[in-house]
Amino acid sequence: MPAAPLDVEVVIPVYNERHTLAQVLLLVSRALPAHGFTVLSAKLGYKPKHPVDPASLGAAQLEEVEAFLAAIDAHDDVQNVFVGLAG
Numbered sequence: 001m002p003a004a005p006l007d008v009e010v011v012i013p014v015y016n017e018r019h020t021l022a023q024v025l026l027l028v029s030r031a032l033p034a035h036g037f038t039v040l041s042a043k044l045g046y047k048p049k050h051p052v053d054p055a056s057l058g059a060a061q062l063e064e065v066e067a068f069l070a071a072i073d074a075h076d077d078v079q080n081v082f083v084g085l086a087g
Contacts, residue, residue, distance in 0.1 A: 048084035 021044055029042040054062055065085070073081050 045080075046082040048082075051084050051086035053086045 025042055025044055029039045032039050054065075057065065069081060069083060072078055
């Protein structure tokens with residue numbers, strides 16, 4: 001019986017500065033099959049260092065942030081939106 005797919009997040013806090021993060025991602029995704037893993041997809045993402053709790057925003061501020069993010073997300077040239085809101 002095959003194992004269920006896993007959604008794995010690899011966090012690299014320190015990496016060799018001779019390689020970009022994209023190169024590290026490529027190296028890791030190419031190395032995993034040699035250790036019995038099948039990589040279906042791999043992508044870079046970002047996590048905020050100091051996320052903002054939406055509950056700390058007033059109603060007007062939260063509405064402004066949500067409208068801004070919706071406008072950015074609706075733009076044809078935008079593929080991913082990384083937001084510094086917690087939760």
